[in-house]
Amino acid sequence: MSPAAASPRRFTPGDRVTVVYTHPPGHRRIPYYIRGKSGLVERYCGAFPNPEELAYGFDGLPARHLYRVRFQQTDIWPAYNGPVHDTLDLEVYEHWLRPAEEDAS
Amino acid sequence: MRRYHDMGGQPAGPIDTADHTMEPWAKTLTAIVGALRAQGLSRVDELRRHIEDLAPQDYDRPYFERWAEAFCDLLAEKGFTSRAEIEARMAAIKTEIEARP
Amino acid sequence: MNDKAAHQHAEGHTHAILRWSDASAHDIDETARYPLMTEAIRQILVEKGLISAEAVRRLLEQMDARSDVTGGTIVARAWVDPAFKERLLANAKEAIAELGLPEVDATHLIVVENIETVHNVVVCTLCSCYPRTVLGMPPVWYKSKAYRSRVVREPRAVLKAFGTDLADTATVRVHDSNADMRYLVLPMRPPGTEGWSEDALAHLVTRDCMVGVTVPRVPAQAHAVE
Numbered sequence: 001m002s003p004a005a006a007s008p009r010r011f012t013p014g015d016r017v018t019v020v021y022t023h024p025p026g027h028r029r030i031p032y033y034i035r036g037k038s039g040l041v042e043r044y045c046g047a048f049p050n051p052e053e054l055a056y057g058f059d060g061l062p063a064r065h066l067y068r069v070r071f072q073q074t075d076i077w078p079a080y081n082g083p084v085h086d087t088l089d090l091e092v093y094e095h096w097l098r099p100a101e102e103d104a105s
Numbered sequence: 106m107r108r109y110h111d112m113g114g115q116p117a118g119p120i121d122t123a124d125h126t127m128e129p130w131a132k133t134l135t136a137i138v139g140a141l142r143a144q145g146l147s148r149v150d151e152l153r154r155h156i157e158d159l160a161p162q163d164y165d166r167p168y169f170e171r172w173a174e175a176f177c178d179l180l181a182e183k184g185f186t187s188r189a190e191i192e193a194r195m196a197a198i199k200t201e202i203e204a205r206p
Numbered sequence: 207m208n209d210k211a212a213h214q215h216a217e218g219h220t221h222a223i224l225r226w227s228d229a230s231a232h233d234i235d236e237t238a239r240y241p242l243m244t245e246a247i248r249q250i251l252v253e254k255g256l257i258s259a260e261a262v263r264r265l266l267e268q269m270d271a272r273s274d275v276t277g278g279t280i281v282a283r284a285w286v287d288p289a290f291k292e293r294l295l296a297n298a299k300e301a302i303a304e305l306g307l308p309e310v311d312a313t314h315l316i317v318v319e320n321i322e323t324v325h326n327v328v329v330c331t332l333c334s335c336y337p338r339t340v341l342g343m344p345p346v347w348y349k350s351k352a353y354r355s356r357v358v359r360e361p362r363a364v365l366k367a368f369g370t371d372l373a374d375t376a377t378v379r380v381h382d383s384n385a386d387m388r389y390l391v392l393p394m395r396p397p398g399t400e401g402w403s404e405d406a407l408a409h410l411v412t413r414d415c416m417v418g419v420t421v422p423r424v425p426a427q428a429h430a431v432e
Contacts, residue, residue, distance in 0.1 A: 023106060027154040029385050031331050032107040033114040033358065048386050055150035066385055068316075073361075073380075077114065082362050086378045091385035113331030113382065117355035120367055125346045130241040135343075136265035137248055140257040143265075153333055168334070168349045173243050186250050194246035199237045 005047035006062035009094070015041045016100040017069060019092060027055035030096045034088075038100045039071035045091055052093075065094040109164055110157045131169035138176060147179060155179045268309060273342040276307055277390060278411035280317075280340065282404045285395040294392070295319055302340075311339050318381065319392045320421070325372050327365065327418030328381045328389040329357045337388040341413055348417065358382055368419040391418040398424050 011017060021036035029051050045068055049060025073086040080086070141147045155175035156164070163174050180186045235241065251257045280302060284291035294301040298315040315337055318326040330336065331354045336344040347353050357364045361378045365371070372378060381389045393415040399407060414420040 027150065027157060029332065031113045031358075031382065031384060032111045033331075045385075045387055051150045051153075051385070054148050055154040057151070066387075068387070073378075077359050081360055082378065083374045086361070086380075088358060088380045088382065090382040091387055093385065111332060112351060112355045113329075114359040115355040117352040120347055120350060120352040120356070120364065122347050122368055127343060128241075130244040132266060132269060133248065133262070134240075134244045135269065136262045137244070137251065137257065139265045140261040141251065143261060144257060146256060156333065165351075168346070170240055173240050173247075176247070177243070180247070180251075185254065185256055186247075190250060191243065191246050194250060195239075195242040198242055198245055198249075202236050 003047060003049065003061065003063040005065055007065075009044065009065050011041050011044075011065075011067055011094070011097060011099075013041050013043055017041055017067075017092075017097045018100040019069075020096050020098055027052055030092060031090070033076065034071065034090060034092075037071055037076050039069045039075070042068045042070040042089060044068075050093065050095075066091050067094065067097065068092075069097070108157060109161050128169070131172075134169060134173055134176070138172070146185075147183070152176065152179055155182075269343065271309065272338060274340075274411075274413035274416060275408070276310060276342075277337075277340040277413070277416045278408040279307065279404075280305065280390070281392055281411045281416065282408035284317075284392055285407055286404055291319075291392070298390070309339075314387050315340065315390060316387050317390045317392050318379070320394045320418075322394070323375065324377045324379055325365075325418065326379045326381060326389075326391045327357060327361055328383060328391060329354060330383045331355075331358055332384050335383045335388060337390050339388075340390055341416060345413070365419060368414065370420050391416050393418075393422050396422050396424050 016038060017040070018038040019030065019034050019036060023032070023035070045066040047063035047065050050064045051060065054060040068089055069092050071088045071090075072084065073080045073082060073088055074084050076088060138147075138152065142149065152172070152175060155178045156171055158178070159171065159175055164171060166174065177188055177191055180191075181188055236245075248259075248262065252259050252262075280294070283305060284294050290301060290304070293304075294317050298317045299312040302310060302312040302315070320326055329348070334344055334349040334354075336348060338344070353364065358380050361380050362372060365378070383389050393411065395407070396410065399410070410422040410424065412420065412422065415422050
């Protein structure tokens with residue numbers, strides 16, 4: 001059961017978003033390979049206590065919004081060996097997302 | 106900087122697709138970790154953090170050995186036990202087993 | 207009487223190791239580092255009252271009870287009942303609850319469907335998150351550095367290593383289950399299985415095809431079981 005998040009959702013399915021490009025130390029649930037990449041919000045997954053805080057004994061509240069974001073593989077990897085329509089989906093916490101800039105695609 | 110465990114997209118060799126039976130100690134370890142979690146005394150996120158914080162040579166151990174080392178670190182951090190206490194008990198158990206007829 | 211003494215008394219043995227439920231217990235070296243470490247930790251945590259031996263036993267039984275049979279049951283039902291399939295894709299937890307399967311917690315499960323134009327494959331690059339509740343314990347390869355590193359970047363090559371060759375007209379969709387959701391791939395029902403019973407269909411569904419590295423295959427001599 002998702003605990004209530006403190007804030008309204010910033011993003012909705014179909015929004016174009018960019019993963020924040022930053023490399024804080026410690027337990028992070030966003031892989032290195034996707035930082036700075038842009039994709040589309042595929043669905044809202046719910047609100048969850050922040051695992052990056054749970055890992056250190058905090059309660060992770062208020063819960064953070066989690067989104068499933070779809071990326072084109074050709075946007076992630078240089079020289080991706082496959083068709084341009086292949087995708088990669090992963091879940092991104094709201095604090096790791098910002099709206100994609102118009103000129104950043 | 107990319108952390109060692111964060112390996113998506115890194116070059117790697119062939120995948121060994123064979124099935125391997127889970128060793129009994131690995132099963133028991135999984136159950137012990139789960140029991141501590143069910144008591145509310147640890148979280149999966151804490152164990153993940155300890156696994157990620159292992160030195161590369163320890164991270165490179167087989168999966169459940171990695172878990173065991175990280176779990177020792179977790180238990181010590183929480184003050185439930187210490188490496189010294191665990192190692193002493195291991196020695197005692199070994200002596201007992203070797204003393205069997 | 208502490209747990210260890212009770213065990214010795216009841217079993218008539220002098221060893222300190224838990225009895226496991228499978229036959230593999232007989233050929234192990236109990237004095238190797240990690241079996242010793244596990245038993246040491248078990249004894250210490252039980253003695254300190256942090257866990258109970260009973261809780262450990264119950265979790266071992268639960269692990270033994272869980273397998274990909276559960277996943278196969280769900281897939282077979284989706285194959286024979288299109289309305290169930292739609293409910294499964296929309297809300298896996300509620301749909302699976304209809305089946306009354308014991309001990310299945312599908313709270314954070316997402317079922318992703320393979321179709322002619324889309325093939326799904328699942329990984330956890332950061333650790334080894336896996337839908338244990340419907341598939342049991344993950345295979346060693348799923349947790350390996352090679353799989354975790356390569357399947358996000360070169361999924362088609364990895365699928366080929368498992369014997370799965372996909373046309374360029376199909377989209378390969380990789381799911382990196384890096385957060386709270388877990389994924390189960392709903393494979394396509396193989397042709398030539400019309401009229402098969404749910405039970406026979408469930409037997410076609412292997413763990414590997416529910417992770418997405420293979421597709422179900424009808425064995426050459428297979429026949430429907432009524």
